Amino acid sequence: MAQAPLAVLLSPRLEEVRAARVVGARTLVLAPDRAAPGIREAVAAAHDALTVDWLDHQGLLMAIGHLAGHPARVSVFGFAEASALVAARVNEALRFRGNPHAAVAYLTDKVALRGKVNQLTGTPVRFEQCDRVTHLVAAAERVGFPCVAKPRTGSGGQEVHLLRDVADAALLAAELVSEPALIIEEFLEGPEYSVLAHSRDGEHTVLAVARKHLSDGPGFTEEGHDLPADLGPGDAAAIGDLVTATLGAAGHRAGLSLTEVVRTAQGPRLIESHAHPGPGRLGDLLALATGTDPVALAVATALRLPVPAPHPSSGRRYAGIRTLRLPPGRLDAVHGIDEAYALPGVADIGITVRVGSHVPEATSRAAGHGFITAVASCPQEVEAVLGKALGLLRPVVGGADPGASGRPAHPEKEEEHTAA
Template sequence: MSADIRPGVACLSGRRVVDVLDALDVYTVLLDDPTPLELACRVDVPLDIDLSDWAVVESAVSRIHAGRPLEGVFSVYDAHVPLAAYLAARIGVRGLDLSAALACHDKARLRMTLAAGGVRTPDSLAVADPADARASARRLGLPVVVRKSAGRGQLLCRDPGEVKRASELLGPGALLVEKFTDGPEYAVQSFTVDGVTEIVSVLAQHTGPGPGRAETGYDHPSGLDPVQESEVKAFCVRALAVLNFDHGVSHVQVRLTDDGPVLVDVAARPPGGQLCAATERISGIDLTRAAAEIALGRPVTRRPPTASHVLYRCVGFDRPGRIDYDVRGLGSPGVWLDVEPGDSVRSVDDPEGGSCGRIVVYGDDPAELESAYHSLFHSLRLRVEPDIQ
């Protein structure tokens, strides 16, 4: 029997990643807790392992690497990015620099690292005890945004009572209280190889009116003039360099103020929802595939873009209740809903509310996109009825 000469890679979790690695025809080690059976059947080495025990995971991956060398270790999930970087460093293979991975995971560390490198971020204070959030807000001056330091969750607060409620809702873990930065927001996608970053797309990002600042949509082109867009791109490239972001893909959120760009967040992964697909349509680059190719040391695959404009809208509601809609509307390309008829939904301005789906249309004519979006939206016949207890 001939030896398996396929390059090998270890990936921490990911259904979409397994699809990509199948297409790349590589030797795949998949670590998860647990590994879904349908994915375990499609990889070379499935590992059901406690991903919170880094020593145990390192020992298992080291044994595999000793017997069947790997090219790299990566993950496209926020929670697992630090462990993937740690494993890559420990076994001496390609992966995101550990300091960059830890900074992207911990927003307080992220802001300290960037500030030390001269990159503008919102003024902020780390809060170990949520009970101290109000004092931090008074020191910074209202309004403020209270965030989980690690993980998702943020609330805009305009008075001390809202700060108290936010800290109770987002706690008990460490929080970050930051001065609210006003201005239009942009989502910037990129990939980095050997410390050299290429910006893939810049999209205008829209947020809802509530304290949760839920994402309500994206547009491409971004609406920035060429000088402004070049400034935003250069700002993101510099920020990633300061973080020592050397191998991987990123999703960066930036606000543009009167004094220039301010960095809001960096995620060391492809964008979520349908943004990864949207980025591929307008750039020709699949960032999930790019993450795998970078870990393998391969050139990033580039295909011709298939659209110049994207209109991406999240589905949200202005009041809570039980949702109903015409399920035939789900048969249309470009429509995704995360709720079933009869499910309870929260309003978009509820602190725990947010997107319940997405409608995304592509093309080259903005007027045609608007028309296509409204047609798809009306085909769903969305309605929210009072939730009678």
């Protein structure tokens, strides 16, 4: 009897292991610490697991190099920024199926991608590369205020700075402790969207466009997403064309991608793109809204397994997620989780801080301390359910105690683990 194709998963979430198994793949989890919260659940659900620091390329090749002679098809998968790059590199080295390493690397380089996409669109985005602190103010002035400064190879909204004037630029330059590797680009005004796509042999298919919710405060903190976004046919087509052009410019060939877009008065314009589905659980929303699991789709396509049919959605077509943020201090309890779960439409609640531990500072505009997802028959109902659920959660935050390890905030819902 022929062996099933093998999906090698780099520090996956539990849901990603389950998706690979659903399409008929054997699963091998690689993680630096198999006992880490979130990872241990993924390990328990997988067929096999190995303790591997997969950021060590030579060590990773030594650990799984023997799979190059595996009798069945093999592919390595990473569904976050670092792991997607590592997966592409090792797939190429061992001649497994997957996205070209150069394409994934291209998408991580915002300067190279911005320059290429600017050549393909009628409305280029002004930008400057900045590698010297002493050049930052002048570069921002050339781009024009307001503008945005962010790491050239950053992800997840980390270290994104809105510069409103020369004073903001000078303050950022003074705060930098080393020479930067930044891209400074014009601020794009308009609603933001996250576009989840799947590629096969260089053919790109938009799976979903989600509307991003942003706070009104400094930094435009992400509050969540609604899927699908309420777009007219023309806007949806224009966003799809921009995404396709972006992925083509990078040489993206296979797998999932997440592209961030702003719909400006001049049409959609690119923020950035990544060769993975991102940290915002858009794949979960897609599965809730349409019954299509994007991870299952990506694994099945790469390993040439039958693509699963969408699960019935019971007539519900809209899904949303909202981010939970906690004040600083020690998390003593989170009340109201059971009441929130009891609300019709609430699909999942995750608290990423353990009771008894210190609430960490959010390191990016997208980072939070938990989430709630919900599904309903219309966008207004999703909004109402999520708002009510957030109102029922009552975190108790006391004095700071960074050394405590604590226990999960909810016995049935272990803390989340996001792969590097």
